[in-house]
Each structure stands twice: as C-alpha cells, then as structure tokens.
Amino acid sequence: MTNTSRRRALKTLSLSAILLCTTAGFSAIAQERTSVKIGYVVSKTGPNAGGAGITTIPNYVLWAKEVKDAGGLELPGGKRLPIEVIEYDDRSSAEEVVRATERLATQDKVDFILAPWGTGFNLAVAPLFDRFGYPQLAVSAVTDKAPQFVKRWKKSFWMLGGGHDYTEALAGVLTKAKAAGTINGKIAMISVADGFGIDLVTAARPSFKKAGLDVTYDVTYPAGTTDFTPMINEAAKGGADTFVAFSYPPETFAITQQAQVAKFNPKVMYLGVGTGFPVYGKNNGPNAEGIMSLGGIDPKNEANAAYRKRHEDVTGKAPDLWGSVITYASLQMLQEAIKRKGIDREAVSNELSTGSFKTVLGDTKMEDNQLRTLWFGGQWQNGQFVAIAPVDRPGATKPVLPKPAWQAK
Amino acid sequence: MFVTTLIAGLVLGGTYALVAMGLTLQYGISRIMNLAYGETIIAASFLAYALSSSFNINPLISLVLAAPLGFVFSYLIYGLMLRPLVARSKTAMALEIDSILATFGLLFVIQGVMLLMFGGNYISYSYMNFGVDIFGASVAANRLLALVLALALGGGLYLLLTRTLWGTALRAVAVAPSSAPLVGIDANRAVRLAFALGGALAACGGVVISMYQTFTATTGVVFTMKALIVVIMGGVGNLLGALSAGLILGLVETFVATYVSPGLTLAAVYLIFLGILLWRPSGLFGKARR
Numbered sequence: 201m202t203n204t205s206r207r208r209a210l211k212t213l214s215l216s217a218i219l220l221c222t223t224a225g226f227s228a229i230a231q232e233r234t235s236v237k238i239g240y241v242v243s244k245t246g247p248n249a250g251g252a253g254i255t256t257i258p259n260y261v262l263w264a265k266e267v268k269d270a271g272g273l274e275l276p277g278g279k280r281l282p283i284e285v286i287e288y289d290d291r292s293s294a295e296e297v298v299r300a301t302e303r304l305a306t307q308d309k310v311d312f313i314l315a316p317w318g319t320g321f322n323l324a325v326a327p328l329f330d331r332f333g334y335p336q337l338a339v340s341a342v343t344d345k346a347p348q349f350v351k352r353w354k355k356s357f358w359m360l361g362g363g364h365d366y367t368e369a370l371a372g373v374l375t376k377a378k379a380a381g382t383i384n385g386k387i388a389m390i391s392v393a394d395g396f397g398i399d400l401v402t403a404a405r406p407s408f409k410k411a412g413l414d415v416t417y418d419v420t421y422p423a424g425t426t427d428f429t430p431m432i433n434e435a436a437k438g439g440a441d442t443f444v445a446f447s448y449p450p451e452t453f454a455i456t457q458q459a460q461v462a463k464f465n466p467k468v469m470y471l472g473v474g475t476g477f478p479v480y481g482k483n484n485g486p487n488a489e490g491i492m493s494l495g496g497i498d499p500k501n502e503a504n505a506a507y508r509k510r511h512e513d514v515t516g517k518a519p520d521l522w523g524s525v526i527t528y529a530s531l532q533m534l535q536e537a538i539k540r541k542g543i544d545r546e547a548v549s550n551e552l553s554t555g556s557f558k559t560v561l562g563d564t565k566m567e568d569n570q571l572r573t574l575w576f577g578g579q580w581q582n583g584q585f586v587a588i589a590p591v592d593r594p595g596a597t598k599p600v601l602p603k604p605a606w607q608a609k
Numbered sequence: 610m611f612v613t614t615l616i617a618g619l620v621l622g623g624t625y626a627l628v629a630m631g632l633t634l635q636y637g638i639s640r641i642m643n644l645a646y647g648e649t650i651i652a653a654s655f656l657a658y659a660l661s662s663s664f665n666i667n668p669l670i671s672l673v674l675a676a677p678l679g680f681v682f683s684y685l686i687y688g689l690m691l692r693p694l695v696a697r698s699k700t701a702m703a704l705e706i707d708s709i710l711a712t713f714g715l716l717f718v719i720q721g722v723m724l725l726m727f728g729g730n731y732i733s734y735s736y737m738n739f740g741v742d743i744f745g746a747s748v749a750a751n752r753l754l755a756l757v758l759a760l761a762l763g764g765g766l767y768l769l770l771t772r773t774l775w776g777t778a779l780r781a782v783a784v785a786p787s788s789a790p791l792v793g794i795d796a797n798r799a800v801r802l803a804f805a806l807g808g809a810l811a812a813c814g815g816v817v818i819s820m821y822q823t824f825t826a827t828t829g830v831v832f833t834m835k836a837l838i839v840v841i842m843g844g845v846g847n848l849l850g851a852l853s854a855g856l857i858l859g860l861v862e863t864f865v866a867t868y869v870s871p872g873l874t875l876a877a878v879y880l881i882f883l884g885i886l887l888w889r890p891s892g893l894f895g896k897a898r899r
Binding site (some may be wrong): 244246253390393434449450457 | 610613614617621624720724728729730731733734735738739740747748749821822823824825826827828831862863866867870871872874875
C-alpha cells in the first residue's frame with residue numbers, strides 16, 4: 201500500500217512538475233520581451249585561437265557594439281530591443297564546442313546562435329543547430345559538400361565556398377599566364393596534412409589536370425612543421441616556376457621567410473591561410489608583393505573600406521582580407537532578417553534563404569543557402585591584398601606576373 | 610645536395626637541442642618534471658617580440674635580458690612553489706607526481722597571463738632572416754644562431770659541470786640526492802640553481818625561436834613535448850645527450866623530408882625515438898638506473 205501511494209505521489213509530482221514547466225514556458229512567452237539573447241561558442245584559447253581571433257571574434261564584438269550603439273536590434277514595427285550576448289570558449293576542442301552550443305540552446309535558451317570558427321567545428325555543431333532549429337551562418341568553413349549539407353540541415357548557410365572554387369580560380373589565372381608565355385605551366389605543390397590542406401589539394405589535382413598544367417612535385421607535410429628548407433629545395437629542382445602551398449598561418453609565414461633565405465624565386469607563389477592577414481603585408485613589406493592566396497578585396501569598394509576602418513577603430517586591429525568581411529556581412533544579414541521577420545527563427549531562416557540584403561559586400565543574396573559571389577583569389581599589390589579572381593567579376597584586378605624577386609633586407 | 614641536407618638538418622636540430630637543454634637540467638638534476646617549461650620559452654618569445662615591436666630593441670639585446678630574467682623567475686618558482694613539494698615528498702616517485710601536477714597548474718597560470726596581455730593571435734616578426742652561405746647551402750642566419758647558441762651553451766655548461774667543483778656538486782646531487790649532503794653539499798641550493806639555470810636556458814631558446822617561428826600564447830606545450838622527447842632520447846640530465854639527440858632529430862626530419870616524404874617526418878622521429886629507447890632504455894648518454 202505504501203508502495204503504491206509513493207508511486208502515485210511520484211507520478212503526481214512529476215506530472216505537476218511537467219505542468220508547471222509548461223505554464224512557466226507559457227508565461228515566458230506571454231511576458232513582454234525585454235531583450236534578444238545572442239550566443240556564440242568560439243575558440244578563444246588553444247590552437248584555433250589564432251584564426252578565430254582574427255576572422256571571427258573581432259567581427260562579433262564589432263557587430264554587438266554597433267547594435268548596442270544603435271539602441272538595440274530592430275524588430276518589425278520599428279521597436280528596438282537591447283541584445284544580451286553570451287560567449288563561451290571551446291578551447292579549440294570539438295567536444296567542447298558541441299557541449300557549449302547545446303548549453304546555449306537548452307540552458308541559456310538564446311534566441312540566435314552565431315557560428316563557431318573553422319570547417320570542422322561548423323560541421324560538428326551543424327546537427328545541433330538543426331535539431332534546435334537555429335539558423336547557422338557558417339562563414340569560416342570551406343567545403344565542397346555545401347550543396348549536400350544544405351539538404352541535410354535546412355537552416356544551414358555556407359558562405360566561404362568550397363576548395364574546388366578556389367583551385368579552379370587559381371587554375372584559371374595560371375592557364376592565362378601560361379598562354380601568355382609568362383610561366384611554363386609546371387607546378388610544385390605542397391600541402392598540410394590536415395583539414396584545409398587536404399580539401400584544397402584534393403580539389404587542386406583535378407583542377408590543374410583539367411587545365412593542362414603539369415604538377416612536378418606534390419607532397420604533404422604534418423601540421424606544425426617549422427622547417428620547409430627540404431621541400432623548398434626539392435620544389436626548386438623540378439623545373440617548376442609556380443609554387444603552391446596550401447598551408448596554415450604559422451607555416452605560411454615560415455615558407456615566406458625560408459623561400460627568401462633559399463633565394464627561391466618562382467614566378468608564381470601561392471600560399472595558404474595567413475597570406476591575407478594584415479600582419480603578413482606588414483611583416484614582409486615589399487617582399488609580400490606579388491604573392492597570391494585565397495580571398496582578396498576590391499580596394500575600390502567603399503562600403504568595404506568603411507567597414508575596415510570601423511573594424512580597426514573598435515577592435516584596435518585591421519580585419520583579415522578574406523573571411524572577415526564575410527563574417528561581418530553574415531551578421532548584417534541576420535540583423536536585417538530579424539528586422540523583417542522578428543525573433544521567429546523559422547521565418548528568419550526562410551528570409552535568409554530567399555531574401556536579398558544590402559551588406560558591406562553590396563547586394564547579397566544566398567543561392568541554395570550558399571554565398572557564391574566571392575573572391576576566390578587575391579594578390580598583394582602595392583601593399584594591398586587585391587582580388588584577382590574570378591577574373592570576370594567586376595572589380596577584379598589584373599594579376600601582376602611574374603612575382604618580383606625577393607629584395608635583400 | 611647531400612651537404613645541403615646535412616647542414617639544413619644540423620641547423621634544425623640546433624633549435625631542438627637549444628630548447629631541450631634547459632629541461633634536461635631541470636628534470637635531471639632538480640628532478641622536477643616541469644610541464645610549464647614550454648610556457649617559459651613562449652614568455653621569453655613574447656618579451657622579445659614586445660621589446661622589438663614597441664621599443665625597437667634588437668632581439669639580441671633581449672637575449673641578454675631574457676637569460677637573467679628566466680633565471681630569477683625559475684629561482685623564485687622553485688623557492689616558492691616547488692621547494693615545499695620537495696620537502697614533503699618521501700620518495701622520488703611522489704615528488705615526480707607532485708611536480709607534474711603543480712607545474713601543470715603553473716602552465717595554465719602563465720598561459721592565462723599571456724593570453725590576457727597579448728591575446729590569442731599569431732605572433733611573428735622576423736629578424737636576421739638572411740641567408741648565410743655554408744658549403745654551398747644557404748642557411749637562415751637566425752636558425753644558424755640557434756645552432757651556434759645551442760653548441761656554445763651546451764659545450765660551456767658541459768665543461769662547467771665536468772671541470773668545476775660546483776659542477777661536480779650538481780652532478781653529485783643528480784646521481785645521489787640523499788647522499789650528497791653527507792659530503793657537505795648543500796643539495797637544496799644546488800637543485801635550486803640547476804632549476805634556475807634551466808629557466809635561463811629556456812628563456813634564451815624562446816628569444817631565438819621568436820626570430821623565425823610563429824607562435825601564439827598557447828604553443829608552449831608543443832615545445833615541452835619536443836623537448837621531452839629530446840631529453841628522454843639523450844638521457845635525462847645529460848647536456849651532451851640533449852645536444853646530440855636534438856641534432857639527430859633534426860637530421861632525421863630533414864633527410865626523411867628530402868629523400869622519402871615530408872609527410873613521414875613525424876613517423877620517422879618517433880621510430881628513431883623508439884629504436885634508441887629499445888637499444889638504450891635510459892637514453893643515448895643515460896646511465897642505467899638501479
């Protein structure tokens with residue numbers, strides 16, 4: 201008898217708990233909303249902090265400040281609500297980014313979640329964003345599988361293209377230079393044996409082959425390699441006058457320095473992530489001239505120039521010349537979609553997917569949940585990292601080839 | 610070609626040796642497995658970077674500054690933090706575990722301070738990045754400096770340890786910490802000195818490395834790992850062991866990258882590591898422990 205009653209008591213208790221929770225939920229909805237909660241998880245420490253600290257975090261900070269200064273997020277009808285920002289550090293761990301994102305959704309109950317930094321991390325949290333119904337504006341993620349992901353996770357948006365886009369653009373530039381007789385069409389290529397390097401080199405091989413370019417040296421190296429002398433020496437031997445490295449920032453910096461020491465002067469030098477960092481131009485000065493990489497900006501685009509100035513004023517440092525502006529544009533799109541549709545995540549996702557937006561990139565519109573109007577190749581020219589590919593897009597600068605020889609310091 | 614590879618390998622090995630020598634002193638003589646060792650290196654790198662970028666101070670001057678700073682810092686850390694652990698630990702094993710835990714905490718403290726001061730960004734500047742011609746191979750002057758420094762410090766300290774009374778005392782403490790006081794050696798003082806000396810070496814390494822390697826506030830652990838491999842391979846507490854193990858690693862990496870594949874450098878390093886440990890379980894120059 202006591203048993204049954206205890207069981208019953210428990211049942212009653214749980215039932216009332218459930219009911220109480222639902223009423224609490226109802227009352228929360230009925231209550232007047234006083235703020236919009238925005239959350240994000242990003243690598244503030246650990247190996248990814250260097251990348252996140254330049255492409256992602258400063259833009260989130262800048263945007264939050266601008267929204268605050270404007271008196272809050274504008275909702276349909278012109279009402280403004282202040283934003284409340286919740287930030288977690290994932291310590292560059294894929295488990296941590298998942299855990300903290302789940303916490304944002306279930307415990308903090310934020311209204312919107314901004315995307316983390318990195319291809320792998322965006323993929324890691326994509327199922328969560330989908331399950332909890334948050335739109336995911338994945339900017340710092342380069343993937344050729346975006347069309348498939350969009351089908352799997354309907355509210356995901358992929359804004360930095362795929363490896364294939366970048367290697368096709370590079371192959372285009374090289375084919376033109378070969379036809380003009382500037383280069384001999386032989387390529388020495390190295391890549392880091394990690395996410396970015398693998399994606400890019402896998403895309404590059406068919407791109408170069410299709411373009412009739414001959415790859416004479418093609419090796420991968422482990423992430424964290426600091427000495428590139430052997431690879432530079434081997435690359436120089438094969439008669440290639442184009443050098444391509446799909447590298448991470450520390451390696452990009454090291455290759456640049458060591459190529460100078462080895463007096464290795466290929467006619468085309470294309471390096472990976474880090475080339476588009478402002479510090480790259482600053483550290484290498486005249487020796488950065490002619491070096492190519494992914495990304496680039498149109499120096500004549502005024503909206504972008506104004507953005508760069510604001511970024512520097514607020515965060516104290518210049519944005520990078522590839523993903524930064526896209527990150528900022530993604531926030532502008534989110535802001536505008538909320539202004540049009542309110543806090544309803546379903547409606548906002550729909551608006552992001554179908555609407556057209558005015559951002560620092562100009563008129564921006566997603567195609568199949570992807571941003572396709574991008575700069576896929578850039579080159580340092582006169583102290584600026586200008587966009588050179590796709591060549592047929594208005595605003596593209598003509599590439600300067602061959603790369604000038606290293607200057608002695 | 611062969612000569613070029615050989616020289617490139619030696620120069621790379623110089624960096625490894627330079628980084629590892631301080632740890633071998635700290636671990637071998639002071640018996641402190643200092644997990645915050647890499648953070649000391651990075652702190653010195655930041656010092657050199659900050660002085661060079663804001664006050665335009667030549668990194669070579671920072672080198673002279675960093676060594677005594679590293680010495681004093683490590684001296685204080687030992688006195689304040691590690692000495693009580695040594696005093697209370699009954700066995701060598703207990704001290705090993707305590708020191709690993711304590712310095713693991715220290716790692717995050719130093720890292721946190723650097724993150725606060727400098728943020729998590731990539732830091733790089735270049736200094737002495739010009740080629741020096743050695744037997745037809747163009748070698749970066751800054752890396753050559755690391756090799757020369759490693760050889761000079763390694764050789765100098767080796768002579769100091771083997772030819773002076775003070776060095777003999779240090780070695781005595783390393784071999785038999787409990788018996789050394791019987792012959793009138795102040796073991797505590799010797800151990801503290803060795804730990805501080807290790808800190809000074811780490812700081813030197815940090816300044817030189819900052820001239821050519823990109824670093825962030827959180828890369829210290831990479832250096833600790835590499836140094837640990839070199840130390841164990843060379844024989845714990847043995848400077849010449851660290852020097853030669855560092856050079857061997859550099860040579861292996863460079864030769865494999867040139868003649869086999871750059872993708873196999875890490876695998877080759879661990880293969881050699883394994884091979885040497887199988888052949889000589891206490892490292893190249895290590896004495897078998899009872």
